Amino acid sequence: MASQTFEEISPADFFYRNREIAGFTNPSRAIFAAIRELVENSLDAAEAFAVPPNIYVRLSDEQDSTPGTYLLRVQDNGSGITSRHIPSAFGQVLFGSKYKLKQSRGTFGLGGTMAVLYGQITTHKPAQIISSTASSKVYKYRIMVDIQRNKPVILERRILLNRDRWHGTIVEFSLEGDYYRAMPKILDYFKQTALVNPYANITFVDPKGRLYKFTRVTTKMPSPPKETLPHPYGVDVEKVKRLVRVTPHNNMLDFMKSHFHRISENIAKRFIEFADISPKKNPRKLNPQEIVKLVHMMKRYEDFRPPSASCLSPLGEDLLKAGILKALKPEFTAVCQRKPSTYAGHPFIVETAMAYGGEIPKRGDFILYRFANRIPLLYDEASDVSFRVVKSFNWRRYKASQDMPIAVLVHICSTKIPYKTVGKEFIADRPEIKREVLNGIRDVARRLKRFLSKREHVAKEKRRLNIFSKYLPKIAKFTTELAGREEEPDIEKLLLSVRKVDRKKTDD
Ligand SMILES: Nc1ncnc2c1ncn2[C@@H]1O[C@H](COP(=O)(O)OP(=O)(O)O)[C@@H](O)[C@H]1O
Ligand SMILES: [Mg+2]
Incomplete structure (x- = not known):
């Protein structure tokens, strides 16, 4: 051998x-x-x-x-x-x-x-x-x-x-x-x-x-993220082992309160009772089985507060809009920032936007811009969670079709973006993230629908007016002749009133 x-x-x-x-x-x-x-x-x-x-x-x-x-x-x-x-x-x-x-x-x-x-x-x-x-x-x-x-x-x-x-x-x-x-x-x-x-x-x-x-369009920057403690839903045995090794506290109550995110005295008390651990127990004396049990109970306990979003720094609707207006010069934009949410104890926020017209090309497909923690993601689009949501989205319901110049923008920010590789190019399908992306796209798509309906209405009225102004003079001429009159009626007044009604309708 x-x-x-x-x-x-x-x-x-x-x-x-x-x-x-x-x-x-x-x-x-x-x-x-x-x-x-x-x-x-x-x-x-x-x-x-x-x-x-x-x-x-x-x-x-x-x-x-x-x-x-x-x-x-x-x-x-x-x-x-x-x-x-x-x-x-x-x-x-x-x-x-x-x-x-x-x-x-x-x-x-x-x-x-x-x-x-x-x-x-x-x-x-x-x-x-x-x-x-x-x-x-x-x-x-x-x-x-x-x-x-x-x-x-x-x-x-x-x-x-x-x-x-x-x-x-x-x-x-x-x-x-x-x-x-x-x-x-x-x-x-x-x-x-x-x-x-x-x-x-x-x-x-x-x-x-x-x-x-x-060139920058603003000097306003998003508020910086604050460092946070780990959330009990997001830790594993190794993490708790490391905390136990370095903690200065000698009872479980203080240990829970000071090493984990958003744990008050009350929540710590209730959790320790739930986990069947003595509040006086010295965390440094937890044996391996007890650490495993502690982590297990953390995952099962339902009354921890959700992570706060202070460790995140989303762009915000105003900055996102400013960025889009500068880059794409669209006729229409809608932006949406979803409320903070979590997956596996990691907080995240999804921001979405939709833009129409301007410099957005008609590609026969919706153009998707993907961002994570303010980084554009350019490769491996088809493997990304946002791409899948956009692909399976019911666009017809929102009056949008692929031949329109529409750009969809999805920005996900999190302390832990679930990238599938260290090359940071595409984001895994976490159900919680997928749901937020979908809701965010729905929100901006509804506003796009209103814009498209209005546009369609304006176009229709324009066509109607064109027909009026084309045929009304002829009708006026014939009817004057038919009636044996000399002077034609003043059609300008009539056209003006049609236009007025029209304008009123589109302004509504
Ligand atoms: N342009 C820079 N200005 C300040 N610090 C930098 C710069 N580039 C790199 N660093 C420092 O070097 C470290 C290593 O960078 P890098 O290898 O890109 O890893 P990462 O960005 O993932 O931390 C960063 O964490 C940062 O502290
Ligand atoms: Mg780096």
């Missing part, structure tokens, strides 16, 4: 071998994914600093390299990164500051490093990161990723004076890619990012030197 050899690989090595699961499938997807990951980090960083984002992205041909190699530079005015964390933020996968229970674009501590890692394995060049947190210094690093050890390798570190207290981050590295194949998706990505972040300025310069500028 041949002897087996075993080895251990690091997380960076795993993502190096399986980069397609993080979205780096081929040269075209890779360039899209790299831009997207860095832009998302920049948007998160600006929002964390509570300033409207200014993001500058430049993709240029690498002069001295093989064709198909680009230099990507992304600059933002965000929070910046503290010097000691810069190397790991971009040189270590699964390292990040967003493993918190609040809404953010980043979730896995993966994207930025994946982009740098992809650049390194295709060009063998280091990445340069310049950052400052508005302190008196700007830090400049040149790093590479030690993939086998999942550690950054610092090639150069320089400190510069920061006289004007600049804050932000500049990331620059080379990567192989296929910009021209990826171009339509990249431009779509910027357009939709601008739509769902209408308070951001985004500039993109492509390898041909073409400039795409998306």
